[in-house]
Amino acid sequence: MDADELLNHYQNGRKSFTGENLSGTNLSGADLISINLSSANLEKSTLTFAFLNEANLNGSNCVKATLSGSYLNQSNLRSANLHDCDLHGAILQGANLADTNLTLANLLDSNLMEANLEGADLSGADLTGVCLLGAVVTSFERRGEQNHRRTKLKRTVLKRADLEGLKLDHLDFTQAILWEANLVRASLAKANLQRANLQDANLFAADLTRANLTDANLRGANLTKANLERANLTGADLTGAYLNETKMFEGIFNNAILVQAKLQRARMIRASFKRANLTNANLMEANLRQADLTRANLTSANLYHADLTGTDLNSTNWTNVNLEGVILPDSITHS
């Protein structure tokens, strides 16, 4: 079926085009509101600025289709194949994208507010500048179905993406690019952020309990009041990061770079900083009770009124450290 045929039928009142072959057609700007294109073949078709609001595209093949600027509000794209599809600046607000294949798709500056992305595969997709407010990204674990319906975000580009307040627990963000992303109050408990790039990201009050941030790039990131309890940040780069009042109970920061990090009033109880580099870090009034600073480098750090009760300070480098008012391991205050 070609474009004219389809538009004729549609204008004459036909809404269902299930399983039709429309590959390579040009339907730019067409009004196709509420059309049923489930299981249709739309491979390499062009639908720029097409009105597909509330359309049914369930199980359709949209591989390499151009859907930039299209109106897909409230549409159903469940299990559709959107691999390498162009969704630049598209409106997908409230769309159902569950179990879709969005690998290598381009979603730059698209509107994904309140979209359902359960089980969607976004590996390698470009989501720079997207707004995901209110989106469903992770699903409740069902018994025997672990990992099965989780959104896949490996190597996904989420530069400057808006993910504020989202529930992203358990998700796999390995090597994802979250540069300057807005993750304020997002929940990332047990998320896998290994080698992820979170430079300058805003993680204010985010929940990163037990998250895996091994070798992640968190330079200049804002982690103020975030929860990093039992998180693993081995080898992570936190140069200049803001960790004021961050909860770090039993967090692992071995070999991490914390040069010039701001750790004022951070709660670092029983956290491990073996061989970590804390040069020029600001640890004013930080609570380091029973923390492990074995072989850590604290050159020129500010420990003004920090609490080091029970801290392991084996071979720690103390050059130029400001120790005014510090409570030392034996609970004696340094005057």
Add this chain to the structure above:
Amino acid sequence: MVSTSQPLTQELEKQQKLLMMKKLLFAVCRDYWERDRITLLSTSTKALIAELQQSYPNLNDVKQKLYGVVNQLNKREKYFPIATQLINKLSQLYGEVTEESKANFNPLDPKENSVDVSLDQNSTIADILKTFEEDQNSQRIHKMLFALSKQRWENNLETLSNYPVEQLIQNIYQTYSSLERISLNLLKIVKGLNKQGIYSQVAKTIITELAKLYPDQQVDQLTSLVNVSKSNLSQSKNTPSSVAPPAKMETETRKHNFEYNPYQVRQRIMKYTNPLRAKMLLFYTLYSNEITSQQEIDNLLLKTYELDQMIMQLVQNFRTIQELQDHLETSALSISSINDQLFNPDQNLQVIKAIIMSVKPLYETN
């Protein structure tokens, strides 16, 4: 982005510094340590300085007394830089040339390491200051440092004179955790200016000098970053459209509030309109004076731009909301004339409304 909490902390730091300065003035003038915030706030700095001038006929006496006071304090390493600043300011009042007291006047116990660090830093800043002052582009340096520190452009020399270069450097050093961030921000500023060539040179000078404060960083890479030369602009030159550099930021006097939450503005635009349509309209408004062909609608080029960067540029380029609206309307007409099927005037009008509505709060704050 960390910027959401930064203005507040900066403001608090400023206030705290002022309080500390007042405490010192109190101690020097009235020989006691005033802790009461209310008393401190209710006493004017002017009155204290007048009192000081009456009690101390020359600056040396003030210095001696002041450092004596600082030496007796618990938090002397915190008060020392404040005292130095105070002396610098007072020296103007006493008509003496600002000469750091560090040469023959070392009031503190040399064992105080943190003070040594700040002294080191002060001398580095003095070095940088000298280089900047001697540079033929010293005024441009001043403007760039101001933009870097205050997140807005200022052409008014009188306003600039209220922000001495030294203070701006201090502020930049405290605000920016790395030279990389400074460089990235300089690049952003340069990209918004008319005279990009000159200002990219100025940015290089700034990076090379400020590198002295950030010892372990790669300077070469960063200076090449701000090089807004042909190679950096080639991306836009590959296309048939003539992409003019963003215009007129330098000639403006209006103070913009750049410290907005970009996520919020973008979110509003997305809520009210089609993001791709918004980007197209913004693209023509910002970068293209003449629209010549259908080819330009090809969004390949548009993919190299991000919506929030364009919004930021928009706010920098247009002084008033009315001026912005006029430009958007002109661009909308031009786009409709190319392809009125895809870009009918009604749709464009709706896009303009959405953009205006979204950026309006940024204009109201000023």
